[in-house]
Amino acid sequence: MRRETKRTGVFTRRALLLMGGQVAVLGTMAARLYQVQVVEGGRYATLANENRISARMIAPPRGRILDRFGTPLAGSRINWRALLISEQATDVKATLDAFSRIVPLTEYERARIDRELHRRRHFIPVMVREFLSWPDMAAIEVNAPDLPGILVDVGTTRIYPYGERLAHVVGYVAPPNEADVANDPLLSLPGLRIGRSGMEKYHDLALRGRPGAVQLEVNAVGRVIRELDRQEGVQGDDVGLTIDAGLQEAVVTLLGDESASAVVMDCRNGEVLAMATNPGFDPTVFNSGVSQAQWSEWTRDRRTPLINKATSGLYAPGSTFKMAVALAAIEGKAMTINDRVECPGYLDLGDTRFHCWRKGGHGMLDLRGGIKNSCDVYFYEAARRVGIDKVAAMSNRLGLGTELELDLPGQRSGLIPTRDWRIGQGHPWNIGDTIVSGIGQGYIQVTPLQLATYTARLASGRQVQPHLTRSLGGVLQPGVLPEDWPSLDLPDKALRMVREGMWSVVNEQGGTAPLAKLADPKWQMAGKTGSAQVRRVSREMRESGTFDSAKLPWEYRPHALFVAFAPVDAPRYALAVVIEHGNAGAAAAAPLAKDIMTETLQRDPANRTEPLGAKLADAKS
Amino acid sequence: MERRLWREASFDLTGKILRINWLYVLLLCALAGVGYTALYSAAGGAVEPYAGRHALRFCIGLALMLCVSLIDIRLIARLSWVAYAGGIGLLVAVLRMGHVGKGAQRWIELGGLQLQPSELMKIALVLALASWFHKASWERIGNPLFLVPPIVAILLPVGLILKEPNLGTAVITAMIGGAVMFGAGVRWWKFLLVAAPVPFAAQFAYQHLHDYQRARIDTFMHPENDPLGAGYNILQSKIALGSGGMWGKGFLQGTQGHLDFLPEKQTDFIFTMIGEEFGLVGAWAVMGLLALIVLGGMLIALRCRNQFGRLVAMGISVNFFMYVFVNIAMVMGAIPVGGVPLPLVSHGGSAMLTVMLGFGVLMSVHVHRDVEFEGTGEDR
The missing domain is CATH 3.40.710.10 (DD-peptidase/beta-lactamase superfamily)
Structure with a gap:
C-alpha cells in the first residue's frame, strides 16, 4: 500500500509539474501572440495592405495627329475584342468550336489561343479575336449562352483616316518589342503601342501621355477582386501638322x-x-502585325511603297x-x-x-x-x-x-x-x-x-527649313x-x-x-x-x-x-x-x-x- | 470483492451518464463552435463547404465520444495491447498502400473515410504504456530492464511514422510516450540521459531529412529570404495575425484569409484567421479555452483513482496539448510548419474523429474513476 501511495504521490507531483509546464508554454505563446499582433502589428498591417491592394498602371489614350486645320490624321477607335477566361468555360474546346461557328478562327489562331491558355493562369483572359465588326459582336452577344467563358471587351486601336495617302508622313504604331520595354517599363502595359515611323515615331513621347493608375484589390494568386480607385491617365498631346x-x-x-x-x-x-x-501602304496593318504575304508584296514591288520617296x-x-x-x-x-x-x-x-x-x-x-x-x-x-x-x-x-x-x-x-x-x-x-x-x-x-x-x-x-510640326498640345511652334x-x-x-x-x-x-x-x-x-x-x-x-x-x-x-x-x-x-x-x-x-x-x-x-x-x-x- | 460488486451494481447506464463530466463536454462543444465560426468565415461567410461538414462531423464525433465514455475502462485496459497491435498494423498498411499527399504517405481509405493511422496510434500507444505501467510498482519502475519493453513500444511506431515520413507526428508521438513514462514515475535522470544526446541526434537527423523537411526548417530560420516560396506561409500568417491587432478586423472582415493570401486557411492556419478577425483578444480567448480543455484533462487524471486511468488521461491531455502547441506555435512562426491541425477547430474529418475518440477514452477514465481495478492496490 505504501508503495502504491508513493506511486500516486509521484504521479500527482509530476502531473502538477506538467500542468505548470503547459500553462507556462501557453503563457509564453500568448505573450508571443501579443508581440506579433500588437507590438509589431502596425508593420504587419501595412504589409497586409500591400498584399491586398495592387496598383496597376493603365495605358493613357494616345494623342491624335491633326492636320493644320484640325482634321484628324491619326486617332483612336474603339476596338471590340473577344476574350476567353478558361476558368469560366466548362469546356474550352467546345467554347472555341462554338465561337468558330460564329466567327471563323484559323488554325493559326487556334494554336496561338491554345498556347496562351496553357501559359497563363486560368482566370486571366486570353484574347481570342480583336477588331471585331459590329455584326460579329452582336452575334457573339446573342449566342452568349453557348459561349461560356467568352467575354467581349473594349480596347482602343489606332486609326488613320487618310490611310496610305499619308502613311509616310504620319507613320504607324506597333506593339513595343522587348528592347523597348527594357528601356521603359511603361511600355509593358497591355494595349500600349509605340510609334515606329513618321510623326508617330518623332513625337512618340508627346503622343504617349502619362499613364493612369488603378488600385485593385487582389488575392495572393493575383485574381482581381474589385477596383478600389482609378486615376485616368493623361491623354497624350495632340500633334498639329503643317499638312493640309x-x-x-x-x-x-x-x-x-x-x-x-x-x-x-x-x-x-x-x-x-x-x-x-x-x-503608299496601309499603316494600320502594323498595329496587329504584318503578314508574310503582305511583307513580300511590299518588298517585291519595284515602286517601293514602304519608302518615303519625298x-x-x-x-x-x-x-x-x-x-x-x-x-x-x-x-x-x-x-x-x-x-x-x-x-x-x-x-x-x-x-x-x-x-x-x-x-x-x-x-x-x-x-x-x-x-x-x-x-x-x-x-x-x-x-x-x-x-x-x-x-x-x-x-x-x-x-x-x-x-x-x-x-x-x-x-x-x-x-x-x-x-x-x-x-x-x-x-x-x-x-x-x-x-x-x-x-x-x-x-x-x-x-x-x-x-x-x-x-x-x-x-x-x-x-527656310522644311518642317511638319505646327503645334504641339495646341501650342503653336516657332517657325x-x-x-x-x-x-x-x-x-x-x-x-x-x-x-x-x-x-x-x-x-x-x-x-x-x-x-x-x-x-x-x-x-x-x-x-x-x-x-x-x-x-x-x-x-x-x-x-x-x-x-x-x-x-x-x-x-x-x-x-x-x-x-x-x-x-x-x-x-x-x-x-x-x-x-x-x-x-x-x-x-x-x-x-x-x-x-x-x-x-x-x-x-x-x-x-x-x-x-x-x-x-x-x-x-x- | 463484495464491495466491488456493489459498486458495479450501482453503476448502471444512468449512473454512468450522470458521472460524465458534462462541463468538459460543454468546453469541447464551445471549441467546436469556435471552429464552426472560423470555418464559416474561411468559406467567405458561408456554411458550405467547411462549417456545415464540421458541425456534422463534430456531432458524429460527440456521439462516438459519449459511447466510448460508457465503455468500462477495465475493458479498454484489457484491449489496450490489441489496440496497439492494430495501430501498428495500420501504420504498416499505410506504408504499403497509403495515399501519398504532399510527398508523404499519411492516410489510408477505410470505408470512404480517410484515416491517419498515426493519430490512432498515439491513443493506442498511450493505452499500451498505461496498461504496462499500471501493474508496475515503484521499485519495478526503477529497474532499467523493466523499461525496455515500453521504450521499444514507443520506438516502433515512432520509427514507422518517421518512415512515412512525418517528422512532426513522430516527435509528438515520442513525447507523448515520454510523458506517460514520466507520469508513471520513471526516474528523472533517465529522462536526462535520453534528452542529452538529442541535439546531436537532431544534427544527424537534419543531414538525413527529406529536402522538403529541411526547406521547412531553413525557411523557419529565415522566412523573409523567400517570401513567395516556402517562407510564404509563415510570413503571410504573421502578416494576417499582425494586421488583426488588438481587437481584430471583425467577423468576416479579414482580408488576408478571404483574399486567399493565407494558405490552407481552413486547416493548418485556422488560428490565424481567428487572430486576424477577432484580434489578440479573440485569439487569447480561444487559447484560454484550449488551456481549460488541456488542464481539465489533467484534472481528470488527478482525480482518477487507478494508475491506468491516470496515465491514460495524462497521455491524452498531453496529446491534445501537443496539437495545440504545435499548431499555434507554427502559425506564429515559432516552430517550423508541420501540417498539424488545431483539433476541433480545423477542417478535416479523420483528425476530428480520432481526437473525439481520445476524449471518449478520457471521459471513460472520468466515468470509471472510482472502479476497482486489478493490480492497483490503492482502491479505498
Whole structure:
C-alpha cells in the first residue's frame, strides 16, 4: 500500500509539474501572440495592405495627329475584342468550336489561343479575336449562352483616316518589342503601342501621355477582386501638322499610279503643306502585325511603297539644279547676270565633247536665256568657271545634298560632290565631273524634299527649313513667321534674275515647260524642268539620232522632275515633283506640277484657317 | 470483492451518464463552435463547404465520444495491447498502400473515410504504456530492464511514422510516450540521459531529412529570404495575425484569409484567421479555452483513482496539448510548419474523429474513476 501511495504521490507531483509546464508554454505563446499582433502589428498591417491592394498602371489614350486645320490624321477607335477566361468555360474546346461557328478562327489562331491558355493562369483572359465588326459582336452577344467563358471587351486601336495617302508622313504604331520595354517599363502595359515611323515615331513621347493608375484589390494568386480607385491617365498631346489633308489627298490623286513623289511647301516659312509619295501602304496593318504575304508584296514591288520617296528617294536633280550653278557662278564672281555664253550645241573639253540637249545649239545666251532654254552648254561653262566646290557650297546653302532640319525620321542627305569627297574615295577629280555636275548629273543626288526646299529658298530668299510640326498640345511652334528664318544673303539682283528665268521657262514663248502654264490668268507660276538619267547614254546612242528614252524599259527611263513656285509676284508656294522613270520633266512632270499648283492656289492653305471643302472631307471620312 | 460488486451494481447506464463530466463536454462543444465560426468565415461567410461538414462531423464525433465514455475502462485496459497491435498494423498498411499527399504517405481509405493511422496510434500507444505501467510498482519502475519493453513500444511506431515520413507526428508521438513514462514515475535522470544526446541526434537527423523537411526548417530560420516560396506561409500568417491587432478586423472582415493570401486557411492556419478577425483578444480567448480543455484533462487524471486511468488521461491531455502547441506555435512562426491541425477547430474529418475518440477514452477514465481495478492496490 505504501508503495502504491508513493506511486500516486509521484504521479500527482509530476502531473502538477506538467500542468505548470503547459500553462507556462501557453503563457509564453500568448505573450508571443501579443508581440506579433500588437507590438509589431502596425508593420504587419501595412504589409497586409500591400498584399491586398495592387496598383496597376493603365495605358493613357494616345494623342491624335491633326492636320493644320484640325482634321484628324491619326486617332483612336474603339476596338471590340473577344476574350476567353478558361476558368469560366466548362469546356474550352467546345467554347472555341462554338465561337468558330460564329466567327471563323484559323488554325493559326487556334494554336496561338491554345498556347496562351496553357501559359497563363486560368482566370486571366486570353484574347481570342480583336477588331471585331459590329455584326460579329452582336452575334457573339446573342449566342452568349453557348459561349461560356467568352467575354467581349473594349480596347482602343489606332486609326488613320487618310490611310496610305499619308502613311509616310504620319507613320504607324506597333506593339513595343522587348528592347523597348527594357528601356521603359511603361511600355509593358497591355494595349500600349509605340510609334515606329513618321510623326508617330518623332513625337512618340508627346503622343504617349502619362499613364493612369488603378488600385485593385487582389488575392495572393493575383485574381482581381474589385477596383478600389482609378486615376485616368493623361491623354497624350495632340500633334498639329503643317499638312493640309485636303491638299495632300488631291496631290496623291493627281500622282495617280506613278511611282512618284511631290512636296508642296510654304516658301516663306518652310511649312510642308503636302508630302505625297506613291504608292503608299496601309499603316494600320502594323498595329496587329504584318503578314508574310503582305511583307513580300511590299518588298517585291519595284515602286517601293514602304519608302518615303519625298525624304529618302535619291535622284539626280538634272536641269532643276541649274539655278544653283548659276547662283554659285554669280556669287563666285565667275560670271555676271549679263555675261553671255555661246552655245553651238556642244562644249569641247580636251578630246571630250559635252552635248547640249538641243542638237543645233542655242546661240548666245545670258543667264535668263540659259534658264529659259535650259541650255546645257551655258551651265557647263558656268560650272567650269566657278568650280565644283563653290557649286557644292551654294547647293548646300540652298538645301540640296545636305541634311535638313526636318522633324521626320529617316531622311537621307543625298550628295553634292566636292573635290575632297572624290579624293577621299581615292580618285582624282576630273574637270569633266565638274561639267556634268553643271547640269545636275553625275554624282549629284538629292531628294524631292530638298528640291522643294531649294525652290522655296530661291523664291523667298530665306533659309527656310522644311518642317511638319505646327503645334504641339495646341501650342503653336516657332517657325510660322517668315522672320523666324534667316536671309540667304544672296545678291538680290541675281535671285531676281533666276526667278525671272524660271518664270520664262513656263510663261514665255520658247520656254521649256509651256505645259506648266497655269490656266487661270490671275496666277503665274515659275518653274524648271529636269530629267535625271538613271543610265549613261552613250555617244553612239545619242549620235545615232534615233535614241528615244521613252522606248527604254521602265526602270531605265530617266526620272522626270519639276520644281516650281507661285505666284510669281509674291511667292507663297514652292513645289517639287519627281516621277520615277517618267522620262522627261517637261512632258511628264510639268503638267502634273501645273495641276498640283493650281490645286494649291485654289485651296490657299497658308492663308486660311478653315480647310477648303471641309464638307467634302467630312463626307469622305 | 463484495464491495466491488456493489459498486458495479450501482453503476448502471444512468449512473454512468450522470458521472460524465458534462462541463468538459460543454468546453469541447464551445471549441467546436469556435471552429464552426472560423470555418464559416474561411468559406467567405458561408456554411458550405467547411462549417456545415464540421458541425456534422463534430456531432458524429460527440456521439462516438459519449459511447466510448460508457465503455468500462477495465475493458479498454484489457484491449489496450490489441489496440496497439492494430495501430501498428495500420501504420504498416499505410506504408504499403497509403495515399501519398504532399510527398508523404499519411492516410489510408477505410470505408470512404480517410484515416491517419498515426493519430490512432498515439491513443493506442498511450493505452499500451498505461496498461504496462499500471501493474508496475515503484521499485519495478526503477529497474532499467523493466523499461525496455515500453521504450521499444514507443520506438516502433515512432520509427514507422518517421518512415512515412512525418517528422512532426513522430516527435509528438515520442513525447507523448515520454510523458506517460514520466507520469508513471520513471526516474528523472533517465529522462536526462535520453534528452542529452538529442541535439546531436537532431544534427544527424537534419543531414538525413527529406529536402522538403529541411526547406521547412531553413525557411523557419529565415522566412523573409523567400517570401513567395516556402517562407510564404509563415510570413503571410504573421502578416494576417499582425494586421488583426488588438481587437481584430471583425467577423468576416479579414482580408488576408478571404483574399486567399493565407494558405490552407481552413486547416493548418485556422488560428490565424481567428487572430486576424477577432484580434489578440479573440485569439487569447480561444487559447484560454484550449488551456481549460488541456488542464481539465489533467484534472481528470488527478482525480482518477487507478494508475491506468491516470496515465491514460495524462497521455491524452498531453496529446491534445501537443496539437495545440504545435499548431499555434507554427502559425506564429515559432516552430517550423508541420501540417498539424488545431483539433476541433480545423477542417478535416479523420483528425476530428480520432481526437473525439481520445476524449471518449478520457471521459471513460472520468466515468470509471472510482472502479476497482486489478493490480492497483490503492482502491479505498
